[in-house]
Amino acid sequence: MSREQLVAMARRNMEYADAGTVEQEPDVYKVAAANYYDPERFEAEKRQIFRRMPLVLAPSAELPQPGDYKAMEAVGMPVLLTRGQDGTVRAFINSCSHRGTAVVVDGTGNRRKFVCPYHGWTFTQRGELVGIAAEDDFGAIDKAEYGLTPLPVQERAGLIWCILDPDSDLSFDAFLGGYDDMLAHFGLENWHLYSKRTIRGPNWKIAYDGYMDLYHLPVLHKNTIGASASNQALYYPWGPHQRVISPNRQQDMEDIPVEDWPSEVLMVGVWTIFPHISIASFRGGGRSIMLSQLFPGETVDESFTTQYYIMEEAPDAEQAKEAEAMFDLLEKVVEDEDYATGFLQQRALKSGGREFVLFGRNEGGGQRFHAWLDRLLETDDKDLNRLFSGVNE
Ligand SMILES: [Fe+2]
Numbered sequence: 001m002s003r004e005q006l007v008a009m010a011r012r013n014m015e016y017a018d019a020g021t022v023e024q025e026p027d028v029y030k031v032a033a034a035n036y037y038d039p040e041r042f043e044a045e046k047r048q049i050f051r052r053m054p055l056v057l058a059p060s061a062e063l064p065q066p067g068d069y070k071a072m073e074a075v076g077m078p079v080l081l082t083r084g085q086d087g088t089v090r091a092f093i094n095s096c097s098h099r100g101t102a103v104v105v106d107g108t109g110n111r112r113k114f115v116c117p118y119h120g121w122t123f124t125q126r127g128e129l130v131g132i133a134a135e136d137d138f139g140a141i142d143k144a145e146y147g148l149t150p151l152p153v154q155e156r157a158g159l160i161w162c163i164l165d166p167d168s169d170l171s172f173d174a175f176l177g178g179y180d181d182m183l184a185h186f187g188l189e190n191w192h193l194y195s196k197r198t199i200r201g202p203n204w205k206i207a208y209d210g211y212m213d214l215y216h217l218p219v220l221h222k223n224t225i226g227a228s229a230s231n232q233a234l235y236y237p238w239g240p241h242q243r244v245i246s247p248n249r250q251q252d253m254e255d256i257p258v259e260d261w262p263s264e265v266l267m268v269g270v271w272t273i274f275p276h277i278s279i280a281s282f283r284g285g286g287r288s289i290m291l292s293q294l295f296p297g298e299t300v301d302e303s304f305t306t307q308y309y310i311m312e313e314a315p316d317a318e319q320a321k322e323a324e325a326m327f328d329l330l331e332k333v334v335e336d337e338d339y340a341t342g343f344l345q346q347r348a349l350k351s352g353g354r355e356f357v358l359f360g361r362n363e364g365g366g367q368r369f370h371a372w373l374d375r376l377l378e379t380d381d382k383d384l385n386r387l388f389s390g391v392n393e
Helices: 004-020 038-050 171-176 179-186 204-212 317-350 363-379 382-391
Strands: 029-032 053-060 067-076 075-084 090-095 108-109 113-115 123-126 129-131 151-156 159-162 192-201 234-238 240-246 270-273 276-281 285-298 305-311 356-359
Touching: 004 179, 004 234, 004 240, 029 363, 038 090, 038 363, 053 067, 053 108, 053 285, 075 159, 090 151, 090 159, 113 129, 151 171, 159 192, 171 285, 171 382, 179 270, 192 204, 192 317, 204 270, 204 276, 204 285, 204 317, 204 363, 234 363, 240 356, 240 363, 276 317, 305 317, 356 363
Parallel strands: none
Antiparallel strands: 029 356, 053 159, 067 075, 067 108, 075 090, 113 123, 123 129, 151 159, 192 305, 234 240, 240 270, 270 276, 276 285, 285 305
């Protein structure tokens, strides 16, 4: 079914390219400038969006083997992801049940057991407490009640989604609305993580707006990746998630029926995953994607983006050089062009001289993104499942 949807999108992209037109939203849309710098709004976004929505905390390629783990901070929450000997990914709050310190230092590695560095309590890949140092002296407790606190987690389409609220009952199915079936066409579960880097950026929404925005490509990026890029965009939403693509003739595929197009061609464009991920395809040392993962920083005017460069095939030495060059370019484009411009935007908006910013009829991606944020800030926990199921029905 999802391949048929990809083919339908490809046909539609070609029709628009032939006609030289794009779809437009009904109106130009206004977003309050304060939404980008108001500290109260920022706290509400962290609480109502980042602490309630499933977040992509890692590509599967970051912990491919049984025993692999990743410890990280996400929106102030210390998280431990483990892949058990059974291959299943689990997620926990990375906090010892004894006195609360992080059981595992942030980073990745491979372990069967996790020993807390403070007093030596030991936990399994499943989060079970199995060892208390000097247990007789400590006193009797029921170990079964003192495992690590599990977080809701799902591994789909080669991505690991986690909800930072242990009590959440939000349905991943409702939230994703079939978008994961589309993303599965990359086959990311078998790809290789080549490298990752983290970049400091402006307010997370200023940064994220850019990933849904093709309008700026031939202007801001004229000297790097945008010289011949189209500024036209077609948006395909699944609930809050959106694919962004330029109307495309796919000239080199002209003699091949669309049904036979390889997934590399059918998957072109940018796939955003609400609220904080973008996946864009590249060729640099072979077929590859850059997955950008954004998190709000400590304050409203800072964010952090981790770029994961993920390759379909593990590169040989020559391909690794090409991959490195492409990854260097992408880092430079985002840091020196997108985020440098974003910091200037942040400064100007914060000055208070502008009441609102505009998203044009050709910028539907940003329009929908900001509308979703507003909707989520107004939605109670108990209504979340209904909100998403309603959209995707
Ligand atoms: Fe950009």
